[in-house]
Amino acid sequence: MTNNTTTTIVKDVMWTQVDIVNSKCTVQNALNDMQHKKTKMLLVDKSHVYDEYGVVLISDIASKVIAKDRALDRVNVYEIMNKPAISVHSNMDIRYCAKLLTNFNLSRCPVLDNGKIVGMVSLTSIVFNSLRIV
Numbered sequence: 001m002t003n004n005t006t007t008t009i010v011k012d013v014m015w016t017q018v019d020i021v022n023s024k025c026t027v028q029n030a031l032n033d034m035q036h037k038k039t040k041m042l043l044v045d046k047s048h049v050y051d052e053y054g055v056v057l058i059s060d061i062a063s064k065v066i067a068k069d070r071a072l073d074r075v076n077v078y079e080i081m082n083k084p085a086i087s088v089h090s091n092m093d094i095r096y097c098a099k100l101l102t103n104f105n106l107s108r109c110p111v112l113d114n115g116k117i118v119g120m121v122s123l124t125s126i127v128f129n130s131l132r133i134v
Helices: 027-037 058-066 094-103 123-133
Strands: 041-044 054-057 108-113 116-122
Touching (some): 027 041, 027 058, 054 058, 094 123
16 A cells, blocks of 8 residues: 555646637537647536536537538537536545546546636546656
């Protein structure tokens, strides 16, 4: 059993560059944004103060738009997004974050503090960071 006195938290491994789209933007615009930013996931902004963030994935576009032969420029993101987005807080131990992500079969999720997005964390960033800990 190892006695690790320093706990690595989400804040240590997250990135702060976050890609957010409006829920009313078209899937075509979201897809263009994904391609430009080289990402497979976009966060969907809240519509009002009591709303929650959503996420739209490449797989959502494939299964809910392309596979159903819907026009990319005639479907809005809010029609296909997943909401609420599963999120973590920046002071969470990365071991619990890794467990949460794997339990829900997610590769990444937003990091929220006080209801505001402060970053993104992924299993990749957690695993590669763990290499440096050992």
